[in-house]
Amino acid sequence: MTPIRASIAGAIASLILILVVVELVRGRRLKERYALLWLATGVVLLVLSVWRDGLNTIASWLGVTSYPPAVLFAVATLFIFLVLLHYSTVISRLTDENVDLAQRIALLEERLSRERPPPRES
Amino acid sequence: MTRVVAIVPAWNEAGAIGGVVDEILAFDPAITVVVVDDASSDDTSDVAAHHGATVLRLPFNVGIGGAVQTGFRYARDEGYAIAVRLDGDGQHVASELEKLVGPVRTGSADLVIGSRFVDPGGGYRPPFARRMGIRVFARLVSLLGGQKVTDTTSGFSAMNRAGIELFAVEYPHDYPEVEATLVAVRSGLRLSQVQVEMRERQAGTSSITFVRSLYYIVKVMLALLVASLRRYPRLEAARR
Numbered sequence: 001m002t003p004i005r006a007s008i009a010g011a012i013a014s015l016i017l018i019l020v021v022v023e024l025v026r027g028r029r030l031k032e033r034y035a036l037l038w039l040a041t042g043v044v045l046l047v048l049s050v051w052r053d054g055l056n057t058i059a060s061w062l063g064v065t066s067y068p069p070a071v072l073f074a075v076a077t078l079f080i081f082l083v084l085l086h087y088s089t090v091i092s093r094l095t096d097e098n099v100d101l102a103q104r105i106a107l108l109e110e111r112l113s114r115e116r117p118p119p120r121e122s
Numbered sequence: 123m124t125r126v127v128a129i130v131p132a133w134n135e136a137g138a139i140g141g142v143v144d145e146i147l148a149f150d151p152a153i154t155v156v157v158v159d160d161a162s163s164d165d166t167s168d169v170a171a172h173h174g175a176t177v178l179r180l181p182f183n184v185g186i187g188g189a190v191q192t193g194f195r196y197a198r199d200e201g202y203a204i205a206v207r208l209d210g211d212g213q214h215v216a217s218e219l220e221k222l223v224g225p226v227r228t229g230s231a232d233l234v235i236g237s238r239f240v241d242p243g244g245g246y247r248p249p250f251a252r253r254m255g256i257r258v259f260a261r262l263v264s265l266l267g268g269q270k271v272t273d274t275t276s277g278f279s280a281m282n283r284a285g286i287e288l289f290a291v292e293y294p295h296d297y298p299e300v301e302a303t304l305v306a307v308r309s310g311l312r313l314s315q316v317q318v319e320m321r322e323r324q325a326g327t328s329s330i331t332f333v334r335s336l337y338y339i340v341k342v343m344l345a346l347l348v349a350s351l352r353r354y355p356r357l358e359a360a361r362r
Contacts, residue, residue, distance in 0.1 A: 099184045099295060103192040106158070106178040107199065 002052050006069040010049030018042035037086055041079040048072055124227060127154045127202040128219075129193030130175070131186055132210030136164040142208065143173040145216040156196055157210065160189040166210075187298030190277075191289065198290040206280040214278040218318045222280035231314035233285045233306050235271075236278030238320060251335075259300045259342060266350040267307030272315055274300040285311055292354070294345060297338050301345040308349065310356040 021038045024030035048055050049072065059068035128146050132139050139157060146155050157170035161183040171177045178192050190207060197205045204226055208214040218236060225231040239256075259274045277299050281289070288309050294301040307313055 095295075099188045102180050102182060102184050103188065103195055106180045106192050107196055110176060110178050110196070 002055055002068045004052075006072075007049050007052055007055075010069065010072050011046055014042045014046035014049055018046065034086075034090075037079070037083045041076070041083070044079065045072060045076060048075060124203045125154070125201070126150070126152070126204045126206065126223065127156055127193075127197045127200070129190060129197065129205055129207045130155060130157045130170075130210045131160060131189040131193065131207075132157050132162065132166050132170065133160040133183070133186075133189070134162045134164050134166060135210040136162070136166045136169050138212040139166050139175075139210050140169045140173045142210060142212050142216075143170055143175045145212075146208070146219070147174060149216040149219055153206075154202070156193050158189045158192045160184060160186070185296040187293055187295040187302075190298065191293040191295075194286055194290040194293065197286045202286065203283055204280065205286050207277060209277050213320050215319055215321060218278075219280070221316045221318060222278070225314050225316070226280050226282050229282075230312075232311040233281045234279060234314045234316060235273065235303065236276055236318035236320075237273035237315040238276065238318065239272040255335075255339065259346075262343075262346055263300060263304050263307070266346060267304050269307050269313050271303055271307075271313065274303045276318075278318060278320070281311075297342055300342045301349055304346055304349050305354060308352075309354040 018039060021030065021035050021042060025032060025035045048058070055071055056068050059065070059071045062071060062074075064070050130139070130142060130146075132142075135142075143155050143157065146153055155170075155175040156178060157166070157175040158178045159167045159170065159180065161180050167177045167179050176196075178196060180189060180192065184192075193207070194205065204223060206219055206222060208216065214236070222234045222236055225234050239260075256273060256275050260271050263271045263274045285306065288306065288311065289302065292305055292309075294305075303313070
């Protein structure tokens with residue numbers, strides 16, 4: 001059975017995560033698109049912390065008999081992997097877009113310098 | 123008169139680029155020489171422009187593949203019929219260009235690669251490890267692409283409009299040659315290889331250091347496997 005203190009600590013930690021993410025979005029320092037996975041992480045962890053019977057049931061499905069809160073760690077780790085993988089795809093896309101922009105700038109500057117003499121750079 | 127563009131990627135090659143441009147123009151003054159300056163910190167751009175090249179200057183370093191692709195985009199947008207690609211360090215000999223351009227001009231190939239290994243007595247003997255690497259990649263590309271390739275790491279090549287249009291859209295960003303060869307073959311380009319001589323570097327240092335070799339090998343292997351799983355549009359229609 002999950003110790004009550006572990007449930008309370010888990011609930012507080014997930015609530016803080018949710019509040020921080022909402023505050024970042026509110027202050028426009030985090031885009032909704034990238035906040036969604038973090039919010040999902042917070043909500044799932046909160047539900048699993050508060051819903052003690054549920055956590056115990058899931059733990060027994062997974063064969064975790066000695067210490068059910070270990071499932072919280074496992075779920076949190078899984079979500080962190082998801083977030084990081086998501087970021088890797090985002091970075092890859094940004095890299096491609098960046099290179100595309102650099103190439104366009106090089107091509108446009110060359111065309112511009114043909115149409116009129118280049119401005120003196122200091 | 124077919125318009126030919128020479129694409130020359132260069133990164134901090136101020137010491138060699140002037141000679142490279144001169145040599146190409148001496149071979150054929152009608153060729154447009156496009157030097158793609160990959161954000162050099164020396165005066166590569168100025169030297170190239172002074173020697174009569176058109177200079178495409180990237181705002182920050184994007185790597186050899188991204189630089190070369192800029193040249194292909196230029197060739198595509200400006201309507202060139204044939205593009206050749208030479209390295210900016212002077213290791214590719216411009217007087218060998220006719221061997222590359224010839225088959226493209228007559229239409230017997232879409233992409234011609236200057237290989238150091240077509241002729242076994244060719245004289246080029248790289249260090250053992252590099253020779254093995256080149257051979258393994260060549261085998262792999264031959265296997266995955268279904269056409270025999272002997273030197274996939276060579277950047278010395280010529281191509282027609284179909285090749286230009288393919289590479290303007292589809293070109294790997296770092297260590298591009300091996301993967302680009304496979305992409306070309308899988309897209310249905312007819313590949314041909316000719317024996318060429320290459321020089322030792324005239325100035326600067328090779329971008330392939332020992333430390334990067336491992337990344338090079340792993341990256342290229344992964345890229346080849348992924349490229350062989352992807353589908354590429356067949357380019358039959360683009361050909362004359």
